[in-house]
Amino acid sequence: LMVGCSSGGNTSAPAAGEGSSGQAASADGQExxxxxxxxxxxxxxxxxxxxxxxxxxxxxxxxxxxxxxxxxxxxxxxxxxxxxxxxxxxxxxxxxxxxxxxxxxxxxxxxxxxxxxxxxxxxxxxxxxxxxxxxxxxxxxxxxxxxxLPESIAIPTAMKAAGEKNGLKKVALIHASNDDFSVNGYKVMKATAEKLGLEITSEATFANGDVDFSAQLTKLKQTNPDALLVSALYKEGSMVVKKARELGFTGTILGGNGFNNPKIFEIAGPAAEGLIVATPFSPEKxxxxxxxxxxxxxxxxxxxxxxxxxxxxxxxxxxxxxxxxxxxxxxxxxxxxxxxxxxxxxxxxxxxxxxxxxxxxxxxxxxxxxxxxxxxx
Ligand code: 1QQ
Missing domain, CATH: 3.40.50.2300 (Response regulator)
Incomplete structure (x- = not known):
């Protein structure tokens, strides 16, 4: 045996090179x-x-x-x-x-x-x-x-940072009510708002597959929030962001994990500018x-x-x-x-x-x- 001769941790000499039989195994030198x-x-x-x-x-x-x-x-x-x-x-x-x-x-x-x-x-x-x-x-x-990384860690991190830097006091919430992820994210947003002492001015929902968010966003905007918190997947989420800007909302927009995909720039276009999200990964790191x-x-x-x-x-x-x-x-x-x-x-x-x-x-x-x-x- 050639123990000691091989470098690194490669303990199994790959014998004739094609020892595998397609079987799931093993520590006996087979791949x-x-x-x-x-x-x-x-x-x-x-x-x-x-x-x-x-x-x-x-x-x-x-x-x-x-x-x-x-x-x-x-x-x-x-x-x-x-x-x-x-x-x-x-x-x-x-x-x-x-x-x-x-x-x-x-x-x-x-x-x-x-x-x-x-x-x-x-x-x-x-x-x-x-x-x-x-x-x-x-x-x-x-x-x-x-x-x-759970939304229960990501969203509070984003809300704290945005709250401090942008001086948020009043927030409005919107989420997809027929998607477990979006509902969970909304709950985290709401609980975090309460914890941070932010006033919730209004709430609205939509369903995945919807394409028109004007009614909900018009209503939310009328309550004058400093920030709009959006819990959604990228497609609907990006359309919500775009519509909110079209309706003249100029405050902070903060989203959950669903926004962590480049598609949002394609769908929302320039309206994506300023959107705040938390993520465990940044390619800039x-x-x-x-x-x-x-x-x-x-x-x-x-x-x-x-x-x-x-x-x-x-x-x-x-x-x-x-x-x-x-x-x-x-x-x-x-x-x-x-x-x-x-x-x-x-x-x-x-x-x-x-x-x-x-x-x-x-x-x-x-x-x-x-x-x-x-x-x-
Ligand atoms: C979940 C998510 C979505 C954004 C995955 C695409 O985080 O469903 O939990």
């Missing part, structure tokens, strides 16, 4: 084969979220399969849920029962996770949210994980790991990564690390290693987990300026 399912919002009104996630995952896949050669080979199997609960449930069932995946990454929306998470949990298959920011995700069960990621992403896709790409990218690194620690592509072993994850530093920051496996991390506050987000300071 472990791991099939991971991905459920994403890949078509429809929020497709840009799913596309960003797919791009981040595929970049991480290239890097990891290269780095793990001889030890671990990951295969990704993508399913499109179209942002629908039914779609997510069907995708999860298919990935578990037909494709026999070791774990699932996604689905994109909190509402989809609330619907499909229990299916994976029941089937004792780890499911890992990369953009589920609502309260209660981890309560679904022991097989449910996420690395997405002066950090070697972040800059290496941004560079690799730009080389592959010719654009900058957003938060959705970053959290997706990080999730595959977490999967890889946990699979290698488990020593085999086994759902139960993988669940155990994921549950032991204490700290992880990825491109979307340093993450640790509370006793319910909820991520704890820092959010940076950013503001839209000339077609991109820059630090709010």
């Amino acid at each position: 472990m084969q791991a099939k991971i399912g991905v459920v994403g919002f890949l078509s429809g009104s929020g497709a840009a979220y799913g596309e960003a996630q797919k791009a981040g995952l595929e970049l991480a896949l290239d890097e990891l399969n290269e780095a793990n050669k001889g030890k671990l080979k990951i295969e990704l199997k993508f399913e499109d849920s179209a942002g629908e609960k039914e779609g997510a449930i069907n995708a999860v069932n298919k990935l578990i029962n037909q494709d026999n995946v070791v774990a699932i990454i996604g689905p994109t929306l909190s509402g989809e996770m609330f619907a499909a998470g229990p299916v994976a949990n029941e089937a004792e298959t780890p499911i890992f949210g990369i953009s589920n920011t609502s309260e209660g995700i981890n309560d679904i069960g022991e097989y449910v994980f996420r690395n997405s 002066k950090d070697d790991k972040v800059q290496a990621f941004v560079k690799a992403f730009e080389a592959k896709y010719n654009k900058k990564p957003d938060q959705f790409a970053a959290q997706a990218y990080d999730s595959l690194y977490i999967m890889s690390q946990s699979l290698l620690a488990a020593g085999k592509a086994d759902r139960e072993e993988l669940r155990g290693k994921l549950a032991q994850l204490k700290d992880f530093t990825g491109v979307s920051g340093k993450l640790s987990f509370d006793e319910k496996r909820n991520p704890i991390g820092d959010a940076v506050v950013v503001v839209a300026k000339e077609g991109k987000f820059v630090p709010f300071e």
Whole structure:
């Protein structure tokens, strides 16, 4: 044996090079084969979220399969849920029962996770949210994980910063009432406003799929708020921002995680200027790991990564690390290693987990300026 001769941590000599039989295994020198399912919002009104996630995952896949050669080979199997609960449930069932995946990454929306998470949990298959920011995700069960920073951390960070800098006293709230994520974000906004002693002048709702927000926004504007707090996905959210400006609202506009996608600049146009959001990821961050990621992403896709790409990218690194620690592509072993994850530093920051496996991390506050987000300071 050549123990001591190899460099680094590569303990298993890759023998003849093609030892793998397609079987999930092992610590015996064979390359472990791991099939991971991905459920994403890949078509429809929020497709840009799913596309960003797919791009981040595929970049991480290239890097990891290269780095793990001889030890671990990951295969990704993508399913499109179209942002629908039914779609997510069907995708999860298919990935578990037909494709026999070791774990699932996604689905994109909190509402989809609330619907499909229990299916994976029941089937004792780890499911890992990369953009589920609502309260209660981890309560679904022991097989449910996420690395997405909850709105309960992000929104208060943004509201505090905006409140101090822009001298906010009165706020109006608007949200999508038929989307779990948007409802959760609204609740966080309301509770934070109360905590910060901000007066709530008025509230309004709409439904995902709506295109006309004039009535709601006219009513909110009449109450003279200093700020409009918007909890929505990017499509409706951007149209709300645009309409508010068209109606002459000149105050602060602050949104939740749904706005962390470049699509908002396309839809809202110049009306996006000044929009304030909190995010765990900024491609501007002066950090070697972040800059290496941004560079690799730009080389592959010719654009900058957003938060959705970053959290997706990080999730595959977490999967890889946990699979290698488990020593085999086994759902139960993988669940155990994921549950032991204490700290992880990825491109979307340093993450640790509370006793319910909820991520704890820092959010940076950013503001839209000339077609991109820059630090709010
Ligand atoms: C959630 C979110 C959305 C913005 C994901 C696209 O954070 O559904 O929890």
